[in-house]
Amino acid sequence: MxxxxxxxxxxxxxxxxxxxxxxxxxxxxxxxxxxxxxxxxxxxxxxxxxxxxxxxxxxxxxxxxxxxxxxxxxxxxxxxxxxxxxxxxxxxxxxxxxxxxxxxxxxxxxxxxxxxxxxxxxxxxxxxxxxxDMPTGSLGVGLLQLINARPEVSEAQARVLVERARSQLQPDADLERIIELIETVMVYKFPTLSREEIEQMFSLSELKQTRVYQEALEEGRQEGRQEGRQEGRRLEALALVLLLLKRKLGSLEAGIEMQVQALSLAQLEDLGEALLDFGDRTDLLDWLRSHALT
The missing domain is CATH 3.40.1350 (Trna Endonuclease; Chain: A, domain 1)
Incomplete structure (x- = not known):
């Protein structure tokens, strides 16, 4: 991550x-x-x-x-x-x-x-x-604790954070923003999990209702039904990376999107980490030249 x-x-x-x-x-x-x-x-x-x-x-x-x-x-x-x-x-x-x-x-x-x-x-x-190990009622500090949490306790900590967010925030943009931050941390802590494993981890209804997760999961399901398990995992990773890229950089040209679609599962996982540092399309093109096309 x-x-x-x-x-x-x-x-x-x-x-x-x-x-x-x-x-x-x-x-x-x-x-x-x-x-x-x-x-x-x-x-x-x-x-x-x-x-x-x-x-x-x-x-x-x-x-x-x-x-x-x-x-x-x-x-x-x-x-x-x-x-x-x-x-x-x-x-x-x-x-x-x-x-x-x-x-x-x-x-x-x-x-x-x-x-x-x-x-x-x-x-x-x-x-x-x-x-x-510092007890806190702060959503912010709890979110930072989640980043460093051991994998075996991450799901439990995410549940506590979501419940805390639901009790402290009104069901508006603030709540959605915090839920999506929790989701982002969990997605990048566990980039190689299968759809079934991710669904189990994101069993909280709040997490499953976030737009990024729902759209990525649905696209992966639609295409993954026709493919084997490994290809299904790649397609889900592709759907999530494309969504994150579009949120970060806006709509992608068809040629760039085709290059991303051709990436392997390992390359998509690498791109998923790298894209958080991208400032514009130039960074994406440079990454594709130096990683995807070599």
């Missing part, structure tokens, strides 16, 4: 989750917009930035990074991107940085070079492994 992309999608869809994670009121997110920001020199890209709204009361820019793989030069890159941002956006009034490490062992061992920054109030490090 492309875990960092899932986090960024959550922060973009429900930005209050980020401030809840910091122990701040979720309402603080109302003064911010979450974006990916490119700093042109050296082609740096800050994947997660909470930018103050023009009329917002808080002028602090929040830089966010999710780190699941050990990288000895992570801090070199992260702080270089931040200070290059200041050069290009000199009107910045204040800033803070938050790093979400999956666990303590992922953090670089050598931090001496950045000790002043890391010891300051402007930089906060959060270790997601600490969230797993």
């Amino acid at each position: 492309k875990t960092d992309s899932i986090f960024y999608r959550i922060f973009q869809t429900a930005p209050g989750v980020f401030f809840e994670l910091l122990g701040e009121p979720a309402e603080r997110a109302q003064g911010y917009v979450f974006r990916s920001v490119e700093v042109k020199q050296l082609s740096f890209r800050l994947d997660g930035v909470f930018l103050p709204q023009p009329d917002g009361p808080d002028r602090t820019v929040w830089f966010v990074e999710v780190q699941y793989q050990k990288d000895p030069y992570f801090y070199h890159r992260f702080f270089a991107e931040i200070f290059l941002f200041f050069e290009q956006y000199p009107q910045t009034e204040d800033w803070k940085a938050v790093v979400l490490f999956s666990k303590r062992s992922v953090e670089p061992d050598q931090t001496h070079l950045f000790r002043t920054l890391l010891d300051s109030v402007q930089v906060q490090r959060i270790y997601l492994e600490d969230l797993q």
Whole structure:
């Protein structure tokens, strides 16, 4: 699963989750917009930035990074991107940085070079492994816990989250948005399950009623009835990937869709992870050239 992309999608869809994670009121997110920001020199890209709204009361820019793989030069890159941002956006009034490490062992061992920054109030490090056993009534924190949950307890945690969402939110767009985020996490945690296994996992009526799941499942059923089990799994994966691509990039040209339809099950699974990072059709075309057509 492309875990960092899932986090960024959550922060973009429900930005209050980020401030809840910091122990701040979720309402603080109302003064911010979450974006990916490119700093042109050296082609740096800050994947997660909470930018103050023009009329917002808080002028602090929040830089966010999710780190699941050990990288000895992570801090070199992260702080270089931040200070290059200041050069290009000199009107910045204040800033803070938050790093979400999956666990303590992922953090670089050598931090001496950045000790002043890391010891300051402007930089906060959060270790997601600490969230797993933390009781919470927050939907946002519960969603982050689901990402790191062990497979054998994921379904139970998803059920609890759906029940919590149903009790806390009205049956409107907010509820549907949270349900679809739960669904997205579960789909990408278990990308190779068969239709029967996915149906069993998504036995909750709320999950089964979400548009993405229903459309993907129905397309897979219609075509899978005529094919064997392996081809049926490929067709279901194809239906889901096409739906996600169309949601991300809009309608696809016939030629591009035909290339996607020709992919194997393994290629579709790889594309399903990669597409969360796509910004436009160019990214999809580059992926097809470098992966699908080789």
